[in-house]
Amino acid sequence: MHGANQIQTNKSMNKKRNIAIALPSTGEDEWQAIREPLLSGWITQGPKVAEFEKQFAKIHQVPHALAVTSCTTGLHLALAALDIGPGDEVIVPAFTWVATANVVLYCGATPVFVDVDRETFNINPAEIASKLSDKTKAIIPVHLFGLCADIDAIRSVIPAHVKVIEDAACAAGAKYKGEYAGGLGDVASFSFHPRKSITTGEGGMVTCRDDDLAERMNQMRNHGATISEEQRHNGPKPYILPDFNLLGFNYRMTDLQGAVGLVQLSKLKQFIDEKAHWAEYYRQQLGGVDWLQLPSEPDNGRHGWQSFVCYVDPAKAPMSRNRIMECLQEHGISTRPGTHSVPTLNLYKERFGLQADDFPAAKDCQEFSMAIPLHNRMTEEDYSYVVDALKNL
Numbered sequence: 577m578h579g580a581n582q583i584q585t586n587k588s589m590n591k592k593r594n595i596a597i598a599l600p601s602t603g604e605d606e607w608q609a610i611r612e613p614l615l616s617g618w619i620t621q622g623p624k625v626a627e628f629e630k631q632f633a634k635i636h637q638v639p640h641a642l643a644v645t646s647c648t649t650g651l652h653l654a655l656a657a658l659d660i661g662p663g664d665e666v667i668v669p670a671f672t673w674v675a676t677a678n679v680v681l682y683c684g685a686t687p688v689f690v691d692v693d694r695e696t697f698n699i700n701p702a703e704i705a706s707k708l709s710d711k712t713k714a715i716i717p718v719h720l721f722g723l724c725a726d727i728d729a730i731r732s733v734i735p736a737h738v739k740v741i742e743d744a745a746c747a748a749g750a751k752y753k754g755e756y757a758g759g760l761g762d763v764a765s766f767s768f769h770p771r772k773s774i775t776t777g778e779g780g781m782v783t784c785r786d787d788d789l790a791e792r793m794n795q796m797r798n799h800g801a802t803i804s805e806e807q808r809h810n811g812p813k814p815y816i817l818p819d820f821n822l823l824g825f826n827y828r829m830t831d832l833q834g835a836v837g838l839v840q841l842s843k844l845k846q847f848i849d850e851k852a853h854w855a856e857y858y859r860q861q862l863g864g865v866d867w868l869q870l871p872s873e874p875d876n877g878r879h880g881w882q883s884f885v886c887y888v889d890p891a892k893a894p895m896s897r898n899r900i901m902e903c904l905q906e907h908g909i910s911t912r913p914g915t916h917s918v919p920t921l922n923l924y925k926e927r928f929g930l931q932a933d934d935f936p937a938a939k940d941c942q943e944f945s946m947a948i949p950l951h952n953r954m955t956e957e958d959y960s961y962v963v964d965a966l967k968n969l
């Protein structure tokens with residue numbers, strides 16, 4: 577792609593680097609961890625998944641954690657277990673990954689978009705009230721890029737019966753006013769995709785406090801079966817077949833992933849601490865770049881630092897956001913737009929007759945946001961190289 581040895585002429589005289597936007601931090605420990613399930617032959621949901629769930633729940637201070645195949649299937653499972661279906665409306669932020677809205681369509685319900693805040697990139701609580709109706713059954717606040725949505729402000733504008741489903745894809749280990757993501761709403765779903773804070777390849781985790789909801793989700797992730805495979809195989813009654821009184825799915829995580837997840841989870845705090853350190857470095861080094869708005873940080877919480885997403889001020893920037901991204905790419909630095917304005921995607925635009933200008937902040941965030949590299953495989957030289965490139969654009 578790029579010549580790795582090309583000498584730069586900027587003042588740092590750094591050699592040209594290739595810096596990925598994100599890279600999972602996996603290696604020997606994870607490699608060793610999958611030996612046990614492979615050797616024992618218990619490969620799908622079993623003891624490793626159970627231990628991963630137990631540890632995840634403990635760290636996030638919630639009573640229930642259930643592993644699933646992705647954050648997306650976890651969100652679908654949560655909505656289905658809450659009986660959300662045709663005729664129901666679910667509020668979602670306009671600026672998010674498309675899955676947040678897709679899961680509402682999976683249930684035959686209607687996503688109702690609410691615009692976001694340009695500084696936090698999260699749902700704007702002031703815009704919610706006008707989107708509520710008699711049909712509103714739930715809201716899916718997204719903790720985008722690892723910054724928790726303002727749950728208190730959201731709760732203060734929604735009726736008590738409206739369920740709060742956290743899209744915590746980016747928020748493993750993140751905190752809001754001293755409480756962990758995953759315990760802020762009625763139910764939450766985390767992602768272990770390689771772009772997220774910890775990974776199992778693909779994978780997700782739903783968390784909740786309610787025992788009955790946890791039991792429903794537990795059955796529904798396993799085809800709706802009333803007893804699990806483990807109970808069946810380990811129990812004393814070989815003739816027992818499960819009953820099925822709920823329509824379920826196969827959203828089970830494998831024990832190979834559970835084993836990897838356990839190792840990754842043991843490193844979560846270290847991963848976030850390290851990224852928080854470099855986020856602070858970026859803040860100190862880039863604070864003087866007047867056209868670059870740096871990510872918001874919580875007052876009394878903890879950013880999960882899934883990614884470091886800036887906002888390029890079009891009125892002050894020396895060139896367009898896209899041109900800036902191209903220049904950085906020429907220097908071997910990967911960047912990405914933060915995410916999408918979902919109402920502008922064809923599926924939503926056409927199905928619901930939406931216009932990009934209906935959600936001006938989401939549109940701006942799509943157009944002017946820029947994630948710069950922040951991950952656990954970057955070196956000190958990588959970070960200073962990114963800073964120099966941005967300062968010397």
Ligand SMILES: *Cc1c(COP(=O)(O)O)cnc(C)c1O
Pocket residue numbers: 645646647648649672673675676718720743745746766767768769779780
């Ligand atoms: C990544 C992401 C998802 C999807 O997670 P998967 O585990 O890939 O299904 C959903 N919502 C948000 C906000 C995300 O960033």
